[in-house]
Amino acid sequence: MATNGRGAIARTPRPRDRRAQILLAASALFYQSGYPNVGTEEIAASVGVTAGALYRHFRSKEELLAQALSDSFDRAAVVAGREGVGLCQVVAELAAISAQRRELGALWTRESRYLSEALRTPMRKRFFNFLTQLVDVIADDRPEVERRHAELLAWCTLGVLTSPAYHGITLVSEDAAAALLARLALAVCRTPVPAVQLHTTAALAAQVPTGWVAGVPGHGRLPGTRRPAGRPASPGGSAVTGLPPGTRREALVAAAAQLFGQRGYQGVTTEEIGAAVGVSSAAVYRHFATKADLLVTIVVRTASAMSLTMSTSLHSASTPEAGLANAAGTYIDFAMSHPDLVSVLVAETNCLPEEQRQQVHTTTQTYIAEWLRLLRAVRPELDRADALYRVHAVLTMVNDVARTPHLREVPELEAVLHAACLRMLADSAPAS
Numbered sequence: 240m241a242t243n244g245r246g247a248i249a250r251t252p253r254p255r256d257r258r259a260q261i262l263l264a265a266s267a268l269f270y271q272s273g274y275p276n277v278g279t280e281e282i283a284a285s286v287g288v289t290a291g292a293l294y295r296h297f298r299s300k301e302e303l304l305a306q307a308l309s310d311s312f313d314r315a316a317v318v319a320g321r322e323g324v325g326l327c328q329v330v331a332e333l334a335a336i337s338a339q340r341r342e343l344g345a346l347w348t349r350e351s352r353y354l355s356e357a358l359r360t361p362m363r364k365r366f367f368n369f370l371t372q373l374v375d376v377i378a379d380d381r382p383e384v385e386r387r388h389a390e391l392l393a394w395c396t397l398g399v400l401t402s403p404a405y406h407g408i409t410l411v412s413e414d415a416a417a418a419l420l421a422r423l424a425l426a427v428c429r430t431p432v433p434a435v436q437l438h439t440t441a442a443l444a445a446q447v448p449t450g451w452v453a454g455v456p457g458h459g460r461l462p463g464t465r466r467p468a469g470r471p472a473s474p475g476g477s478a479v480t481g482l483p484p485g486t487r488r489e490a491l492v493a494a495a496a497q498l499f500g501q502r503g504y505q506g507v508t509t510e511e512i513g514a515a516v517g518v519s520s521a522a523v524y525r526h527f528a529t530k531a532d533l534l535v536t537i538v539v540r541t542a543s544a545m546s547l548t549m550s551t552s553l554h555s556a557s558t559p560e561a562g563l564a565n566a567a568g569t570y571i572d573f574a575m576s577h578p579d580l581v582s583v584l585v586a587e588t589n590c591l592p593e594e595q596r597q598q599v600h601t602t603t604q605t606y607i608a609e610w611l612r613l614l615r616a617v618r619p620e621l622d623r624a625d626a627l628y629r630v631h632a633v634l635t636m637v638n639d640v641a642r643t644p645h646l647r648e649v650p651e652l653e654a655v656l657h658a659a660c661l662r663m664l665a666d667s668a669p670a671s
Contacts, residue, residue, distance in 0.1 A: 258296045265303040270342035274350040305358040311343045312365040319372035326380035334421035337400045344401025349586040352503045388432040398636030399424045406631045426662040488526045490516045495533045500582030504590045541580040542602040559616035567660040574641035633660045
């Protein structure tokens with residue numbers, strides 16, 4: 240009704256799900272740009288509110304990240320913790336969450352390091368509560384498996400389910416992505432263990448198509464299970480160290496890789512890198528003009544080393560099947576030997592200067608293209624997207640296990656991983 244020539248003021252009701260909208264927008268921005276590079280004003284603008292309105296729901300940007308992770312862990316724990324629900328249904332529901340919220344794996348792996356200890360501690364408690372429930376589900380489904388192997392399979396399963404966070408491949412629908420992730424995760428959950436039983440070509444051939452292990456080096460022993468001469472078994476809770484670098488420059492590279500892997504590139508100073516090898520920051524600058532130069536050295540070297548593992552795999556194979564088996568084995572060996580390098584490559588590439596970021600992208604995409612070529616030669620019925628989903632699931636699973644130090648105590652770890660990789664690649668039903 241008009242009064243004094245003026246129309247009534249229309250009020251836009253506040254959406255009841257505004258808090259959820261803010262969480263989704265923040266998660267997407269943290270995933271795309273990295274937590275340190277996103278401001279609350281940008282988050283607020285993405286949902287059409289002011290920063291002041293955002294603060295009515297969340298006290299800080301840090302609380303936003305913590306809540307996004309908490310909600311995802313709690314949701315996953317509800318799925319895994321229900322009584323009387325079998326492994327297939329649990330995996331299917333977790334796969335649906337992952338297909339819907341593909342950024343969550345990267346937020347936990349890459350961005351949670353920026354949380355304060357006060358927020359990170361309860362976050363870890365929520366995560367391990369969920370992980371324990373998933374281990375229980377796998378152990379109930381496979382009572383013949385030791386608890387430590389059930390835990391390893393749970394970590395492997397999470398690597399598969401969170402793999403969409405590390406690529407932009409899309410399938411025909413979200414349901415198709417969820418279905419494929421569920422198939423691959425179940426293939427991993429059902430991997431025969433202890434894998435010492437898989438150390439012969441005949442035994443492995445019973446788990447994957449004929450010919451996949453032909454030409455594998457090691458006289459039937461799985462590639463990746465052979466420990467290089469002089470390389471000790473890694474102790475629990477720490478990466479394999481071996482002999483320290485003999486030059487100052489290489490010592491700085493190794494220290495920076497370890498610190499960047501643990502705390503993130505932006506959470507480490509040049510002074511801390513120098514202190515790790517007993518020198519001042521001025522001494523660091525005699526070898527590297529900037530901290531970014533250190534990161535470039537680490538990431539470019541890591542990407543190049545990955546390419547070399549593929550060259551080795553192809554050189555020693557006479558069939559595409561053997562090439563795939565070799566590629567899985569050499570990558571497992573590389574990741575287990577260099578978990579710090581893997582961590583930096585996975586989590587810090589976005590911090591590189593543009594030119595070097597494009598260089599690394601080209602190198603890694605060429606590496607992935609070789610996997611794709613081999614897989615589609617063996618599995619011509621797979622379309623490109625389906626095959627790429629499988630390759631990324633394999634690599635992410637290996638990366639996640641390599642970066643989890645206590646898993647190195649698990650007997651025959653590398654053989655279990657290799658068998659799981661081949662089971663995913665050989666899974667016979669394409670996504671639809």
